[in-house]
Amino acid sequence: MAGGTLRPSVDFTDCAVAPGGWLWVRPGQIHRYVLDDLARARGTIVIWQPGFVLADPPFDQAPLLPTGPHARAAGLALRHLAHEYADLGSLPLDAHIQALRLLLSVLLLRLAHARPDPVSSAPADDTFRRYSAALERDFRTSHRVADYAAALGYSARTLTRATLAATGSTAKQYLDARVLLEAKRLLVHTDATAAEVSRTLGFREPSDFAKFFRTRDGRTPLEFRALARGQGRPTAGPRLSRAASPAPPCGG
Structure with missing residues (x-):
């Protein structure tokens, strides 16, 4: 997050992402956002296909707020990744894709080791x-x-x-x-x-x-x-109406 605060719900768990914070959302997770937050928040969404990189984030998915050297390193990694993503024409396509893989891996590794909790930051065996x-x-x-x-x-x-x-x-x-x-x-x-x-x-x-x-x-x-579904106590009847579609994806 570059500015503003997001208060998303990810798989029915409410959280808050402050300026400078990061939130990891995995494929298949249901996530929703407060509309007023989306109007005011500024940040970068990083989306990639499964298997694009080998580096994994920690399994603890609570919002992360890096500080000190970790915050500076993560910010630099994100800026470098964004620059390479936009600079499509200066390298052959295969080299461009490989550069994106490596830069994304660096960003994920930085974030994986920015959390102070040793259980969260330990790589899964x-x-x-x-x-x-x-x-x-x-x-x-x-x-x-x-x-x-x-x-x-x-x-x-x-x-x-x-x-x-x-x-x-x-x-x-x-x-x-x-x-x-x-x-x-x-x-x-x-x-x-x-x-x-x-x-x-x-x-x-x-x-x-x-x-x-x-x-x-x-x-x-x-x-x-x-x-x-915001319907208070359940009422009698065979089924309830369909819930609204989840909000668009979010990331980094």
Whole structure:
């Protein structure tokens, strides 16, 4: 952010991005913004296709406000990246693309090491990366850490140690949070009933899904849907109307 303050909601979590701050939004995340903020805020959005660079940001996605040398280095990396992006004609296309990859990697590495929290800034190891990828693929069919451990050739304890180091959560907490997030996305951004969401996410019975949701969110699925859509308490009826489309993407 170069000026103003953004107060976005990313996957139902409200946050604030102050001047000089950065916010990472991953593909597939739902994000919304306050319209008045967008009218006043100034900043740079950096968007790229998955796989364009190898460098990864930390898994902790809270807004980041670099200070001191980290702020100066991140600002310089962003300016250099923006300059290279605009200077399309002075290099052959392949060289131009490679320069963008390298400069973007520098920016991401700078931001990854600008957060003081050692859990946030620690690079995720291969064990966690494999678990995260398997979970993203199979969380709709398996809700047990033991299943992922067996498939990947690790013990459940090993997965928990790796997940704690990368995210600060246990392997089970990380798995449950992903299932809960998908449930919230489906409840707010589709017209699926709670029973349909339950089946989509691999629960044997709608009652199991309702218990899972209420234990972790404190509300029933329909209570959450009604409040998230600004409709107050849920009312009787087969389905609720479709939610508004999410706001356009944001980045750096």
